[in-house]
Amino acid sequence: MSDTPEIRLHHVPWSRSFRILWLLEELGLDYDIAWHDIRKGDMQEPGYKAKSPAGRAPALEIDDQVIFESGAITQYLAETFRLGALGRPPHAPERIAYLQWISYAETMAGVIEQLNINHVFLRDPSQASPVVIKLNTARLKGTLAGMEALLGDQEYLLPSGFSAADTMMGFNLFAAPYFVKLDAFPRLAAYKARIEARPAFRRAAARDGVQTFYDRDFYPVPGPVDKNVDKLKG
Ligand SMILES: N[C@@H](CCC(=O)N[C@@H](CS)C(=O)NCC(=O)O)C(=O)O
Incomplete structure (x- = not known):
């Protein structure tokens, strides 16, 4: 190179x-x-x-x-x-946590993708599935709760400080609040504010411009839906 x-x-x-x-x-x-x-x-x-x-x-x-x-x-x-x-090289003390967070970001993004498809992409909104929305909203909440717990009092995902694991979360924490309010996750809300204040994040956001994908601030779960979904939340 x-x-x-x-x-x-x-x-x-x-x-x-x-x-x-x-x-x-x-x-x-x-x-x-x-x-x-x-x-x-x-x-x-x-x-x-x-x-x-x-x-x-x-x-x-x-x-x-x-x-x-x-x-x-x-x-x-x-x-x-x-x-x-x-990065965190092989054998570094935080290597495993670093790799886990990189993959965790994709676990969460897969759930967000389902919500995007149902709430935003479908040209005919009547095709959206309330059951899939309810299930995936609960799953998104679950991934956010897991992150809130593991983040603890740390500033960033890894105890030693900012890493590329955090940049993986940039999209997730932009998109997740359209489906799950962060009020119940104060550490995540503070973490989101912290990453958004980084000069490099702001330069990237400025280059991206105003988002036009979501046409409202919040997409609630339509109700009522099948109670059996609660059993599937996983
Ligand atoms: N696992 C892939 C997922 C990439 C992905 O699905 N990107 C979305 C945008 S968030 C996309 O390109 N979607 C196009 C489509 O679904 O047709 C990655 O992390 O790069």
């Missing part, structure tokens, strides 16, 4: 690719952005699928390599450019 790599981020505004936008800003790397519109389906074209086989964002072009999956991109960038500061 060259000393100043050519970097292009394939990005959907305020989506999971925000994780990488923010990380690139934390790393102080130069990059350009290929913007994609999730509603237009351009990521399903064969040209893009050669970069990201599932037709998803992010994908990152770096010199002659292409990487897909935000967790893999996050680990690669942190390890390649600032392992000590933003």
